[in-house]
Amino acid sequence: MSDTSIIANKLAALLSEDEIYVGRARIISQSGAPTPLAALLNEIDATVLERTLVFSIDDVNVSMIVAGRRLRGLVDVSGNLPEAESVIGKVLSRDEPETLQAAGDLMMLLCASASQVTVRSLPSQPFGTSAEAGISAAGLAKLWHIDLDAKPVALIERFFAAHSNGMTAYLYVSNGDVAKTVGDVAMLDALWSTQIATFRKRHRSVLPQQEGPRLICLNEPLGENTTVAVAIDGNDVGLFSYKPSQMPKLVSAWTSALG
Amino acid sequence: MVVDDLDALQEKFAACDTIAFADLSTQMILVTNSASSLPREGLDNLCAEAALTMGTKRQQFLGTEPSASAVVASRGQVRLFLRAKAEPNDVMCCVSSSDLDINAFLADAQPLLERLSTGG
Numbered sequence: 001m002s003d004t005s006i007i008a009n010k011l012a013a014l015l016s017e018d019e020i021y022v023g024r025a026r027i028i029s030q031s032g033a034p035t036p037l038a039a040l041l042n043e044i045d046a047t048v049l050e051r052t053l054v055f056s057i058d059d060v061n062v063s064m065i066v067a068g069r070r071l072r073g074l075v076d077v078s079g080n081l082p083e084a085e086s087v088i089g090k091v092l093s094r095d096e097p098e099t100l101q102a103a104g105d106l107m108m109l110l111c112a113s114a115s116q117v118t119v120r121s122l123p124s125q126p127f128g129t130s131a132e133a134g135i136s137a138a139g140l141a142k143l144w145h146i147d148l149d150a151k152p153v154a155l156i157e158r159f160f161a162a163h164s165n166g167m168t169a170y171l172y173v174s175n176g177d178v179a180k181t182v183g184d185v186a187m188l189d190a191l192w193s194t195q196i197a198t199f200r201k202r203h204r205s206v207l208p209q210q211e212g213p214r215l216i217c218l219n220e221p222l223g224e225n226t227t228v229a230v231a232i233d234g235n236d237v238g239l240f241s242y243k244p245s246q247m248p249k250l251v252s253a254w255t256s257a258l259g
Numbered sequence: 260m261v262v263d264d265l266d267a268l269q270e271k272f273a274a275c276d277t278i279a280f281a282d283l284s285t286q287m288i289l290v291t292n293s294a295s296s297l298p299r300e301g302l303d304n305l306c307a308e309a310a311l312t313m314g315t316k317r318q319q320f321l322g323t324e325p326s327a328s329a330v331v332a333s334r335g336q337v338r339l340f341l342r343a344k345a346e347p348n349d350v351m352c353c354v355s356s357s358d359l360d361i362n363a364f365l366a367d368a369q370p371l372l373e374r375l376s377t378g379g
Contacts (some may be wrong), residue, residue, distance in 0.1 A: 207304055221324060
């Protein structure tokens with residue numbers, strides 16, 4: 001990286017108010033908020049001068065040439081993904097709908113369950129011809145059916161959607177209302193209506209410093225061979241029963257989702 | 260010595276920072292591994308969290324019976340609580356980073372807890 005780029009990055013960090021950096025990369029999406037692909041398109045929309053934007057989507061790096069708030073094309077995708085082969089090095093154009101769709105499919109694949117997306121802005125590199133302008137961020141959003149202003153899906157809701165195969169039943173409560181149930185939730189519903197409020201009140205009183213998002217997995221809380229887990233994130237609560245063998249996997253998924 | 264057993268368990272599972280043997284009836288941590296970085300207040304909180312999540316003979320906050328074990332996962336940290344089968348007030352508490360092999364730890368920790376609880 002040139003001295004100019006280092007200074008530019010440091011200036012950007014100093015000027016930012018709420019931005020968080022990991023090394024030299026700026027976090028644009030964490031734990032699904034904002035939606036990873038919308039965050040990425042918004043970065044493209046904010047890039048006027050020609051730059052190479054390197055997005056780190058969890059452990060995959062995607063390098064794009066961006067100019068004039070338009071994505072010109074992808075120059076590199078780490079990890080030898082077969083889905084990237086038909087896209088790397090191609091200038092995006094409405095005259096090449098298959099490449100455009102392949103790029104969209106690739107980005108949706110990478111961003112679907114990404115827990116963290118960061119961006120670095122590097123000097124541009126030779127790519128295509130000046131006549132090939134690429135596609136605007138707004139145009140890509142329309143083509144790929146991405147709502148740039150979409151409200152991010154809540155942490156617990158995303159967790160349930162991605163890991164319900166390890167659960168036998170679940171109940172999702174958002175802002176005090178039961179928003180979704182799957183499976184036999186009679187026991188979970190009873191716990192929700194009789195115990196959770198008291199538990200949370202007691203928790204706030206005894207452990208006020210541990211009020212962040214958390215997952216509590218209990219073994220045999222209702223007698224032998226029973227399991228219950230409670231996920232808490234602000235005003236959202238999720239209760240689920242799970243297969244005991246799946247507990248370590250669910251805990252790992254939860255901590256990954258928290259980033 | 261109990262501390263040697265806790266140290267040996269912690270050495271085997273380096274992701275663990277603190278492994279403690281506690282009594283839920285008095286809500287007191289009795290012994291920790293010697294390399295634990297938790298201050299006294301942190302140990303008190305750990306014991307309080309064990310009682311709150313697993314429940315005690317006197318009070319249940321989650322469920323209808325005292326849980327056999329509990330795992331609490333928060334950002335970057337996992338806390339595990341195990342109850343002795345012979346003496347339900349005896350518990351083992353563990354504070355670990357999120358990369359702990361939970362199944363392997365539980366397989367080693369439960370027999371150790373039973374041994375510590377029965378004074379063996």
